[in-house]
Amino acid sequence: MEKDQKNQNKRERGEFDLKPIADDATFRFSCHPGISCFNECCHEIDVVLTPFDVLRLKKKLGIRSDEFLAKYTVLQSFGTTEVPLLKLAVADEETRQCVFLGEKGCSIYDSRPTVCRNYPTGVASQDPTAGQSAQPYFIIEEDMCKGHFEGQNWSIPEWKANQGAAELDELNKPWLEMIPRLKSLRLKDDKDQKMNIFIMVSFDQDTFRSMVFESSFLDRFEVSQATADLLKNDEDELLKFGFKWLEFILFGEGPIRPKKQ
Ligand code: SF4
Ligand code: SF4
DSSP states (O other): OOHHHHHHHHHHTTOOEEEEOOTTOOEEOOOOTTSTTTTGGGSSOOOBOOHHHHHHHHHHHTOOHHHHHHHHEEEEEOTTSOOEEEEEOBSOTTTOOBTTEETTEETTGGGOOHHHHHTTEEESOOOGGGOSTTOOEEEEEOTTOGGGGSSOEEOHHHHHHHHTHHHHHHHHHHHHHHGGGGGGGTTOTTHHHHHHHHHHHHHOHHHHHHHHHHSSHHHHBOOOHHHHHHHHHOHHHHHHHHHHHHHHHHHSOSSOOBOOO
16 A cells, blocks of 8 residues: 555544644744645545634635535534534545645635644644643644655744734634633533524624624623724624623623623
């Protein structure tokens, strides 16, 4: 069996060679269209999406979030938990190539998801319910990827900044910190309703917008006129506001409060 085929099978089985990397260590890497393995990593994909990934992608495609979710994603739960995982869809089940892989490579490259930007780095726990803080980083080494033999040395922060992942991490931070806490909702009778709200606010941003501006939402929650104007005109701000509102809806915490009757 060819080495790359073996490696592909490892991907199919969800197995990777993960090499822990110390905070102050560097790794060598380069990825460019001239490399012999170009686009091989965009097959057998397992790309988990964050809310700001979805926002950037639906903007790039010029479509509504509900259309984006229906056409380009699949919603799963993490393992035996109820924690929702939104993943990029594949173009066909045989090659499991990414739905955005075109003849010239990634067709949405400047809006590619955080996971794609971070590659070949990741955090040690694959369990999103374990939280993000204090997770040691690792380097993903797959035989097919020749990028490890080229280019300059990078620290993890340098790589993340260069690829635009650091900015997305910062925007998604309040949401990522909420994920481990979703497990605590398991015993609540209204869990399903709360999970549906969590999924809508996180990923279906245009439906959330309609809820804020076309329902009694602004009569029911303390939102100043200046904030309402900002949310109307800035999708990033609306999503950040959504994260704060989720804190209240899910855990009864955070700065967004109902109006006193
Ligand atoms: S989004 Fe682009 S970079 Fe990421 S897997 Fe798909 S084609 Fe590859
Ligand atoms: S170098 Fe690695 S990341 Fe870049 S295209 Fe090749 S397999 Fe993908």
